[in-house]
Amino acid sequence: MLSTLIYRSQLAGSVSPEQLKALVECARVKNAKADVTGILLCDGQHFFQVLEGSVDNVQRVYQRISTDNRHFNLIELLRDYAPARRFGNAGMALFNLGDYPQHVVMDALLKQVTLNEERIRDDRVVKFLRSFIEGRDKETFVKIDPASEWTLTTPSLIPAHPAFQPAAGQHCEFALQPIVDVANRQIISWEALIRGQRGASPADYFAQLPEDERYQADLDAKTYAFQLAQHLGLREQTLSINLLPMTLVMSEDAVGHLIAQIRQHGLRPEQIVVEVTEDEIISRFDAFHLAVRQLKAAGISLALDDFGAGFAGLSLLADFQPDKVKIDRKLITDIHRSGPRQAIVLAILKCCQALEITVIAEGVEKIEEWLWLERAGVRYYQGFLFARPALNSLPQVCWPARRSA
Numbered sequence: 001m002l003s004t005l006i007y008r009s010q011l012a013g014s015v016s017p018e019q020l021k022a023l024v025e026c027a028r029v030k031n032a033k034a035d036v037t038g039i040l041l042c043d044g045q046h047f048f049q050v051l052e053g054s055v056d057n058v059q060r061v062y063q064r065i066s067t068d069n070r071h072f073n074l075i076e077l078l079r080d081y082a083p084a085r086r087f088g089n090a091g092m093a094l095f096n097l098g099d100y101p102q103h104v105v106m107d108a109l110l111k112q113v114t115l116n117e118e119r120i121r122d123d124r125v126v127k128f129l130r131s132f133i134e135g136r137d138k139e140t141f142v143k144i145d146p147a148s149e150w151t152l153t154t155p156s157l158i159p160a161h162p163a164f165q166p167a168a169g170q171h172c173e174f175a176l177q178p179i180v181d182v183a184n185r186q187i188i189s190w191e192a193l194i195r196g197q198r199g200a201s202p203a204d205y206f207a208q209l210p211e212d213e214r215y216q217a218d219l220d221a222k223t224y225a226f227q228l229a230q231h232l233g234l235r236e237q238t239l240s241i242n243l244l245p246m247t248l249v250m251s252e253d254a255v256g257h258l259i260a261q262i263r264q265h266g267l268r269p270e271q272i273v274v275e276v277t278e279d280e281i282i283s284r285f286d287a288f289h290l291a292v293r294q295l296k297a298a299g300i301s302l303a304l305d306d307f308g309a310g311f312a313g314l315s316l317l318a319d320f321q322p323d324k325v326k327i328d329r330k331l332i333t334d335i336h337r338s339g340p341r342q343a344i345v346l347a348i349l350k351c352c353q354a355l356e357i358t359v360i361a362e363g364v365e366k367i368e369e370w371l372w373l374e375r376a377g378v379r380y381y382q383g384f385l386f387a388r389p390a391l392n393s394l395p396q397v398c399w400p401a402r403r404s405a
């Protein structure tokens, strides 16, 4: 099957026209062996390349290109399939934008495209080329530092707080993971994550309960999270707790009970953030909305968890605006390499900015992901990069720091 891949990258330093020619000549020989054709555009600061050939060969060539240290910040913009090549005659053509006056550059490029006029008009690859040539892609192109300029601070080995000893016979416990404001090196919240016997995951913990007991167990378990928070002390941080949305509506007094538990453990409702995932919300929206009003009236904040992973997505925000949105890990993973993920996250950021909703990026594991998100305007993070959840205690946090030269 004929596949097409487009990526864009930042040049690591300046490349002279001669070096560019040599680079493409070398690529031409290698690509010809793999029967990969395409075009390489250069505007002096960026590369923009179309690769076409069999799925495996395009992947192999792209992998090799990714390791070339003459460029970095490679972003995959498109991966598609087509009946015919766009650059069937070209081998690997070089197209240096500086060689053409602005008003003829697109026509000159189109002369190299081996599609008929009708196909050219609607072709996504051609549209991408046009966007690069006209500089429109800059709106969504977030420039980042090379990751090699950054490192992580190592936390001291001595735990800052004594761990909490849960009472004997407690059927579940909690691990805590911080939500951090990296620019200010502050922990803004501790998220309490439920653990079953011998550290069992939340999914396993809930799976071993009969279905009709899950909501009650979810609600009752929060008592242990409040105990833990009371023991460790919250200072200026909030405590984020997870609830199935239907836990809040299973009985008339679920919210009242929760608020009473919060107060009993010396906490104020303003210190609590309730996180819910969007999935269950949409099935019983009205009942859920009523519970939300009670929570908000008491001073508790609401976060929409795993945003972008469920069915509703942005349309849910039309009917209900939480205080915080946590962007799901699936959108965050390798965001620095994926054009589609970047476009979606930029749209979420824009939307949440207009609605004054705080955005948190979840599941950040790589410094490159954080670099991209930071430059895109995200301020709050949660992820293994900064700290892993710690059972019954507060984990130490690693902060990104610029390497000294």
Ligand code: C2E
Residues within 6 Å of the ligand: 177, 192, 193, 194, 201, 202, 203, 218, 221, 242, 243, 244, 275, 277, 305, 306, 329, 362, 363, 364, 365, 382, 383, 384, 385, 389
């Ligand atoms: P969540 O609320 O989105 O919590 C974040 C989950 O992602 C946690 O998994 C955490 O360990 C994991 N995580 C955090 N950073 C990273 C990262 O950088 N990489 C990766 N791969 N994972 C990361 P955990 O503890 O297994 O929890 C899974 C889910 O279970 C939670 O997702 C939450 O939806 C649910 N959950 C946890 N505690 C409770 C609870 O008390 N009640 C209810 N109803 N659900 C809970």
Ligand code: MN
Residues within 6 Å of the ligand: 191, 242, 275, 305
């Ligand atoms: Mn959560």
Ligand code: MN
Residues within 6 Å of the ligand: 305, 306, 326, 328, 329, 362
């Ligand atoms: Mn989540």
